[in-house]
Amino acid sequence: MLDHGPVTARKLRISGGGRCNFTHLEATARDYASENPAFATSALARFTPWDAVGLLAELGLGYEEKNPGQLFCDLGAPALARRLEQACIQAGVQIHPRTRIRHAERQANHYLVRTDKGDMTCDSLVLALGGPSWPDAGATDLGLTLASGFGLRVIPPRPALVPLVLPPKDQTMCRELAGVSLPVELETNGLCIRDDMLFTHKGISGPAVLRLSLHWTKGHAVSLNLLPGLDLEAHLREHRTARTKLKKHLASLIPARVAATLLPAELSSAPLCQLSNAGIRDVVQRLQRMERVPARTEGLARAEVTAGGVDTRAVSSKTMECRELPGLFLIGELLDVTGDLGGYNLQWAWSSAHAAAQYV
Ligand SMILES: Cc1cc2nc3c(=O)[nH]c(=O)nc-3n(C[C@H](O)[C@H](O)[C@H](O)COP(=O)(O)OP(=O)(O)OC[C@H]3O[C@@H](n4cnc5c(N)ncnc54)[C@H](O)[C@@H]3O)c2cc1C
Known part of the structure; x- marks a missing residue:
């Protein structure tokens, strides 16, 4: 040998x-x-x-x-x-x-x-x-x-089985969310993976992303659902009578830093009872239908x-x-x-x- x-x-x-x-x-x-x-x-x-x-x-x-x-x-x-x-x-x-x-x-x-x-x-x-x-x-x-x-x-x-790097326009988001881990559902090329994801300083990692990377090809979008298994639109409509601020309500569902980074301040500070239909759709779009085209993987140096x-x-x-x-x-x-x-x-x-x- x-x-x-x-x-x-x-x-x-x-x-x-x-x-x-x-x-x-x-x-x-x-x-x-x-x-x-x-x-x-x-x-x-x-x-x-x-x-x-x-x-x-x-x-x-x-x-x-x-x-x-x-x-x-x-x-x-x-x-x-x-x-x-x-x-x-x-x-x-x-x-x-x-x-x-x-x-x-x-x-x-x-x-x-x-x-x-x-x-x-x-x-x-x-x-x-x-x-x-x-x-x-x-x-x-x-x-x-x-x-x-x-x-x-x-x-x-x-x-x-390698982390993905997001494009330059997402780098501020990555820096703000680095270290946050949450269960997600990711989709690319018709493949859907539900597992944990970690935000890194450059992009996304964690089991869901490593598994996705085996099937991801350059140029293809990845769709991220940060609240898998929840009909968020129906959920927010159901709670539309409450005076609680959206960010406080979401804190029971998703890490507070995620909502603070991904939602505009005026939306996340609005009481649930003041959310319009368009506002609810906007929240769903940002938290459950986020689409990103990764710039690249972290390469052979970091690939398992x-x-x-x-x-x-x-x-x-x-x-x-x-x-x-x-x-x-x-x-x-x-x-x-x-x-x-x-x-x-x-x-x-x-x-x-x-x-x-x-x-x-
Ligand atoms: C960080 C990390 C974590 C992992 N965790 C897991 C896990 O938990 N479970 C799992 O299933 N898989 C895991 N893997 C993958 C798994 O380790 C590999 O798929 C597996 O080791 C492959 O075995 P192999 O014998 O084919 O090659 P290797 O284990 O890569 O062995 C190849 C050998 O060839 C030698 N070699 C290379 N070039 C030369 C040369 N020029 N001259 C002489 N010798 C040379 C190397 O030194 C090495 O010992 C992980 C991989 C990494 C990098």
């Missing part, structure tokens, strides 16, 4: 904010974005989320279910990484940290890997090099470069995963081996299989690794 980092599995060690959301119990191929949507089915069926739970148990680790289906390692991500590493060593794996891979090629019936510590040869070569997102944890685009060198098609990598990657049509879904290059296996995030937020990406890493391990 060659890795240029000082330790192995640096992304795993920081996953889930250090708590490692190692699987999602409901994971199926439908939870992954890919040009070849059925590709993940076979590997996921042969190493399921419960197999991941079993793997942790074998390593002496338990789990906690934080949100429905989302399982976190009870002793945290670094403990899981250390125990996986120990299990590999016990199984005879030689680990070579601080070893930078320069190049790999097929020679007759074996593979040659050139590193800064010298050349190595092998019968089976497994590329588990991930994607270029989150370079602070050692990510590079080497996997994609090597795959291209082997003649494999690469679907252009793009940041996913890389979408795109090596086109899986060149790879066997049973073995993870390249059809045209016997002995060359590709697994994990390097492939064009990108999971939703919630443990799906590590589940794919386990399942695809397990599939390949039966055949290397």
Whole structure:
């Protein structure tokens, strides 16, 4: 096992904010974005989320279910990484940290890997090099470069599970609302996500936005409903007899800073009994039908995963081996299989690794 980092599995060690959301119990191929949507089915069926739970148990680790289906390692991500590493060593794996891979090629019936510590040869070569997102944890685009060198098609990598940056005209709003978190419903490209959202100094983040970013494409508007599940227009009409100021009434429904920032002062200071029909529609428009076209994502530096990657049509879904290059296996995030937020990406890493391990 060659890795240029000082330790192995640096992304795993920081996953889930250090708590490692190692699987999602409901994971199926439908939870992954890919040009070849059925590709993940076979590997996921042969190493399921419960197999991941079993793997942790074998390593002496338990789990906690934080949100429905989302399982976190009870002793945290670094403990899981250390125990996986120990299990590999016990199984005879030689680990070579601080070893930078320069190049790999097929020679007759074996593979040659050139590193800064010298050349190595092998019968089976497994590329588990991930994607270029989150370079602070050692990510590079080497996997994609090597795959291209082997003649494999690469679907252009793009940041996913990443915060979105709003355009310059929204920057004042972002600064005023930075740090505010609330449940929302977001819509883009016909997709609707209900989860928590966080305003940042530059735009929007939090689970709802990270999940949306997997499907958002540049230039498309995002519709934000900051009061999901409430018919706000009917609600305000119902309370139109009250003398309470709108902002005071809204404070029981939404963080006060949100209403203060998004509603004009004269509207939010008006008593409910003085709201006109047009005023009510204006409030609904601003709080439940806010449309924004994000300027960009926060990029690969802040993306939890890389979408795109090596086109899986060149790879066997049973073995993870390249059809045209016997002995060359590709697994994990390097492939064009990108999971939703919630443990799906590590589940794919386990399942695809397990599939390949039966055949290397
Ligand atoms: C901050 C953060 C939090 C995350 N949290 C979760 C979570 O809770 N749950 C979840 O399911 N997913 C999570 N993910 C995603 C998940 O960590 C990845 O999808 C998963 O680690 C991919 O596994 P992999 O083995 O394919 O690649 P990686 O884990 O990226 O491993 C690739 C390895 O290749 C090595 N490498 C790269 N370039 C070179 C080179 N030139 N020479 C030698 N070695 C090289 C790297 O050092 C690295 O160890 C998170 C990601 C991030 C960034």
